[in-house]
Amino acid sequence: MRYLVLLLMVFALPASAKWVKISENEEATLYFDQSRLKKTENFPRVWHLQDLKKIEKNGALSRLMLIEFDCKGDRYRSLSFSEYAQSMAQGNRLSSTSYTSEWEYNFPNSSSEFMYRLLCK
Secondary structure (H helix, E strand, C coil), X not given: CHHHHHHHHHHHHHHHCCEEEEEECCCEEEEEEHHHCECCCCCCEEEEEEXXXXXXXXXCCEEEEEEEEXXXXXXXXXXXXXXXXXXXXXXXXXXXXXXXXXXXXXXXXXXXXXXXXXXXX
């Protein structure tokens, strides 16, 4: 059931999203969806978009991830990952995976640290 809900959220997300730019580097422009922030006391979630500057080998031009933060542990993990053929998570969805990755700690001055401060502080 949990995977079905995540999958349905991935289908509905791009059209209703309010993307806010976090940062930009030579590979991608990074955004989070302000309209779907799920602020909970200890484990908030946010949709994170990587709008790529070059097409990947598999044809992807953007990536969409659902990220969960551990506010007490200063760390995060991915819950869902999708790749799209067009920028801003538009066009054909090339791949989609629901999973729970291992916890990772935030790096200083990274997009994950920015989102952690936004959601947890």
